[in-house]
Amino acid sequence: MFVAGIGFRLTKYFSGKNVWDNLKGTIYSTVISSGPWLISVLSVFFVGLYAQHGLNRHDLYVFKCIISYTFAASLLLFGAFEMPLTRYLADKLYMADISTFRGVFINIVTIAVITSGTLGYFFYAFFDWGIILRMICVGLLAAILIVWSSMIFLSASKNYVKIVISFLIGGASSFVFSIVLGKQFALIGYIGGYALGQILTAILLAQNVFSEYSDFEYFSLEYLTYFSKYKKLIFVGMFYYLGIWVDKFIFWYSEVGDHVEGLFYTNQYYDTAMFLSYLTIVPSFAVFMVQVETDFYIKYTYFYRAIEDKYNLKFLENGIEEITISLKKTIVNLIKIQTFVSVICWYFSQEIVELLYLPSLMEPVFKYGVIGAFLQILFLISNIVLLYFEERKPVLINYLIFLISNLVLSGITVEMGVRYHGLGYVVSSLLTLISSFYFLNETLKNIDYKTFMSQKMTSENFITN
Structure with a gap:
């Protein structure tokens, strides 16, 4: 982040x-x-x-x-x-x-x-x-x-x-x-x-x-x-990282976890499989760095500079359209690249587990992890974009959904047997992605309204003759 x-x-x-x-x-x-x-x-x-x-x-x-x-x-x-x-x-x-x-x-x-x-x-x-x-x-x-x-x-x-x-x-x-x-x-x-x-x-x-x-x-x-x-930003970070770790905590301290020593509990099957699945989203991070932080950022700054310079409405509407096109292009490219990587890793999950000399019990967890990580990188990027537009409350809501749903669903699936371990994380990521896409779509449709209505009313906001 x-x-x-x-x-x-x-x-x-x-x-x-x-x-x-x-x-x-x-x-x-x-x-x-x-x-x-x-x-x-x-x-x-x-x-x-x-x-x-x-x-x-x-x-x-x-x-x-x-x-x-x-x-x-x-x-x-x-x-x-x-x-x-x-x-x-x-x-x-x-x-x-x-x-x-x-x-x-x-x-x-x-x-x-x-x-x-x-x-x-x-x-x-x-x-x-x-x-x-x-x-x-x-x-x-x-x-x-x-x-x-x-x-x-x-x-x-x-x-x-x-x-x-x-x-x-x-x-x-x-x-x-x-x-x-x-x-x-x-x-x-x-x-x-x-x-x-x-x-x-x-x-x-x-x-x-x-x-x-x-x-x-x-x-x-x-x-x-x-x-x-910016109090909301404090909880944005806390909720996000708690959401990432809460399913691990559940698997550590539940009946399927192992007590190691002192306050240390663990579940080696779940931990290792999930950490490996996170490696599959590295390509998406690289694409995000290059496309969102270059093409999008250029159009984003150009749009707000145009507002500061008091350009006409038609010019600003074109700027909004360019921002929207840039984001759609970036998200589509991300989906293409990550789909390819995730499908390959999911299909060859057994071979990957065997290559790393890991127990076969990790394979279903790894499969769920690959899907969940795919969804997570998409909602993470969506929320980073929302923060560009000062949409702190929607981001806070999204990450709270991630935290609570991952907590509840992981608590349910941990009792359903090893075949379902990791499914809670997948469904939680999906729910968060749906919510994130909804808020992002609403923001993009109302960029001009949100931009102008969020400003304080001062004499500098008006064009004088």
């Missing part, structure tokens, strides 16, 4: 017929849009695959739980401030004022570290662990929060090579450090090595933020006003 603005910078790679430029643009858009979770998921998968030979079953489950719970906690915390902070940075970029960015970033990093320490202290008090393992887990949470936060600030960065290198170095380091340290220190080595790689990623990204924004105001707290000014 924090990729807005990057795609506009990528236009130059796709503006010509140079194959190499197109390839670079595709790689950059894929890594920047999906890099944080894609590389993290892949590194976790390969580390976990290797750790199977070095850890007993219990320690392996503890390792996977630490990673899963850390990512869940980081996203739930991140969701509370992601959208207001993104809005603040977007407004500042629009005004060409980046003087506060460094100071704000330092504030966010400080909050991330304090929050991680506090949350980790109370959560891991329920575990009979040594201080070293607890500190590693807290450091991992802080590092991942800093990674998420850095990506907001780097959304306008031109240093694509540095961003790509940061994620690749961090992901590779997590894998290498885990293997090397895991051989010597077992569980602490594996999780410590993975944490070191993520900390390195956070450091590299933070360095990019500092180099990108040279102006520095130490104690700018202006961004805090956006949390009161």
Whole structure:
């Protein structure tokens, strides 16, 4: 949800017929849009695959739980401030004022570290662990929060090579450090090595933020006003990430889940199958970056600039038509690409599961996950577009539908047997997509009305002779 603005910078790679430029643009858009979770998921998968030979079953489950719970906690915390902070940075970029960015970033990093320490202290008090393992887990949470936060600030960065290198170095380091340290220190080595790689990623990204924004105001707290000014955005992020994780929570803490240790519960079949299904939507993220954030954004800004310059009604109506055509084209292309990818993965699900040496029990869950992820990427993009048009209430409603329906339907299907595990997520995503398409269609039909009626009545709104 924090990729807005990057795609506009990528236009130059796709503006010509140079194959190499197109390839670079595709790689950059894929890594920047999906890099944080894609590389993290892949590194976790390969580390976990290797750790199977070095850890007993219990320690392996503890390792996977630490990673899963850390990512869940980081996203739930991140969701509370992601959208207001993104809005603040977007407004500042629009005004060409980046003087506060460094100071704000330092504030966010400080909050991330304090929050991680506090949350980790109370959560891991329920575990009979040594201080070293607890500190590693807290450091991992802080590092991942800093990674998420850095990506907001780097959304306008031109240093694509540095961003790509940061994620690749961090992901590779997590894998290498885990293997090397895991051989010597077992569980602490594996999780410590993975944490070191993520900390390195956070450091590299933070360095990019500092180099990108040279102006520095130490104690700018202006961004805090956006949390009161845009309260709905706080819940938009929270509801979305809660919706993503609520079905996992249900499968962890239900009868089909396994108690690992302390507060750790898991369901390896459901978790692994769902995380793999999320990888199938990477192509859609790349297409979204290039098409929505370039073609759509150009027409979007052109339309609102025309309003500011007081162009005539006919000109504005043409602008609305161009915006609508651009969005329809983008959504159709997304559906075509994602349908192809999803159908291939669904049809060859058995082969994919066997190739990765996973239990056959995961196959039906993976199939449901592929369909659900397809629907999720469509409603996610629809809601991002709605936010462009300041439609915060509809987005809040959509994500609340996603959260509640996923909670209820997953609770029902978890009792229906393994054949139906994941069906709740699919139906929930479908309901959210229907609601999102409805609000998006209503918004596009009434862009002119909503745009003008949402403005405050001042003398500047009128043309004077």
